[in-house]
Every structure is written in C-alpha cells, then in structure tokens.
Amino acid sequence: NAGVMQNPRHLVRRRGQEARLRCSPMKGHSHVYWYRQLPEEGLKFMVYLQKENIIDESGMPKERFSAEFPKEGPSILRIQQVVRGDSAAYFCASSYSQGATDTQYFGPGTRLTVL
Amino acid sequence: GEDVEQSLFLSVREGDSSVINCTYTDSSSTYLYWYKQEPGAGLQLLTYIFSNMDMKQDQRLTVLLNKKDKHLSLRIADTQTGDSAIYFCAERTGGKLIFGQGTELSVKP
Numbered sequence: 001n002a003g004v005m006q007n008p009r010h011l012v013r014r015r016g017q018e019a020r021l022r023c024s025p026m027k028g029h030s031h032v033y034w035y036r037q038l039p040e041e042g043l044k045f046m047v048y049l050q051k052e053n054i055i056d057e058s059g060m061p062k063e064r065f066s067a068e069f070p071k072e073g074p075s076i077l078r079i080q081q082v083v084r085g086d087s088a089a090y091f092c093a094s095s096y097s098q099g100a101t102d103t104q105y106f107g108p109g110t111r112l113t114v115l
Numbered sequence: 116g117e118d119v120e121q122s123l124f125l126s127v128r129e130g131d132s133s134v135i136n137c138t139y140t141d142s143s144s145t146y147l148y149w150y151k152q153e154p155g156a157g158l159q160l161l162t163y164i165f166s167n168m169d170m171k172q173d174q175r176l177t178v179l180l181n182k183k184d185k186h187l188s189l190r191i192a193d194t195q196t197g198d199s200a201i202y203f204c205a206e207r208t209g210g211k212l213i214f215g216q217g218t219e220l221s222v223k224p
Contacts (some may be wrong), residue, residue, distance in 0.1 A: 004157075008220060031210070033210070033211065033212075035212075035214075035218070037172070041216060042119075042203060042214040042215055042216040042217050043158070043203070043212075043214045044214070045211040045212065045213065048210045048211055055210060056209065056210055056211060073127075085215040091157060091158065093158075093212075103148075103160055103163065104160075105160065106157045106159075106160075107157055108156060108157040109156075109157050
C-alpha cells in the first residue's frame with residue numbers, strides 16, 4: 001500500500017530555468033494538495049486540486065507557478081523562470097475526499113535548490 | 116484571519132513528559148492535527164482531535180483542546196530520544212491545512 005509519492009526528491013535548477021515537480025497520490029485518493037516549506041518555516045498552503053479541477057489556489061503566487069492534476073497521471077507543480085527565492089521543500093498531500101474526517105497524508109517532499 | 120502559533124523550541128530529558136503548545140484563530144475549524152517531521156523527511160500524522168472534544172489519548176500521546184481559548188496542546192509521555200523532531204500543529208479550514216511554524220523538540224539522554 002504505497003503512500004504519497006513525489007519525484008524527484010531533490011532538484012537543482014539555475015535561475016531562469018523551469019522546475020516540474022510530480023506527485024502521485026495514495027491509491028484511491030482523488031484530492032491533492034501542494035504546500036511549500038521555506039527554510040526555518042512551517043508549511044504554507046499553495047493549491048488544492050481534484051482530478052482535472054483546481055478547487056482552491058489561494059496560496060499560489062500570481063506569476064510563474066501553475067498546477068494541474070490530469071485525469072491520468074500524477075499531479076504536476078510547475079515553476080517557470082525560477083528565482084533563488086523559490087528554493088524550498090515542496091510537499092504534496094492527498095486525501096480520499098474533502099470530508100471533515102478525511103486526513104491529508106504527506107509525501108516525502110521535493111527539495112528544490114535554485115543556483 | 117488564519118494564524119497558528121507555536122513556541123519554537125523545547126528541550127527535555129529522556130523519560131520526562133513533553134508538552135508542546137499551540138494557539139489558533141479560526142473558531143470554525145472542525146479538526147486540529149499534530150504532525151511530526153524528522154530531518155529531511157515529510158510530515159507524519161501523529162494524531163488529530165475533533166473540535167467538539169476536550170481530550171484525546173493515543174498511547175503515549177495526549178491531546179488537550181481548550182476551544183474557548185483556542186489552545187491546543189500535545190503531551191508526549193516518557194519522551195524518548197527517537198521523539199526528537201519538529202512538531203507541527205495545524206487547523207483545517209475548508210480543504211486546506213494552516214500550519215504553525217513548528218516546535219523543535221530536543222530530547223537529551
């Protein structure tokens with residue numbers, strides 16, 4: 001019973017490049033959440049998606065960041081033209097539904113370093 | 116607004132009890148959570164409590180909730196060196212979790 005999978009675990013990009021982070025939810029889960037953890041800080045919500053729909057993107061920066069969760073395949077968080085301030089750990093979580101009892105289970109994270 | 120506050124550090128001796136405190140602001144939160152993060156790892160769910168409960172016990176963990184004061188605590192009995200980690204409390208608002216900044220627990224032998 002695999003948990004939430006994220007890849008890559010570590011990603012190094014130069015300023016101006018694109019970063020693509022992947023998240024495969026737990027089996028049977030159709031809700032995906034992305035969070036960002038800056039150094040020495042807690043996790044900040046970015047976006048909440050269901051299959052083919054963005055439900056809440058209130059935490060997403062207005063520019064350069066986008067997320068999708070297609071009908072088939074993993075959820076993708078895409079950061080265009082990365083800057084040093086994008087260096088952080090990006091965590092994905094999944095849940096079975098959005099019900100009040102539904103727990104979010106977290107993946108191991110992708111640590112992005114922008115040189 | 117939504118805000119969750121925690122003290123940043125706690126140091127205890129092995130075998131003692133640890134108490135990690137948290138305050139939150141959203142009175143409509145239905146569930147409150149405690150997660151544990153070890154260095155370089157993701158978040159592991161420890162326990163959660165429904166907002167109409169005052170206390171929940173799970174083996175060495177006891178969660179206390181004071182809804183009037185919006186105060187949540189996590190007590191770890193007989194703390195072990197393996198409990199050294201960062202502990203996050205979180206409140207659920209809609210679909211998203213709002214996290215505190217984490218409390219780093221250091222357990223000394």
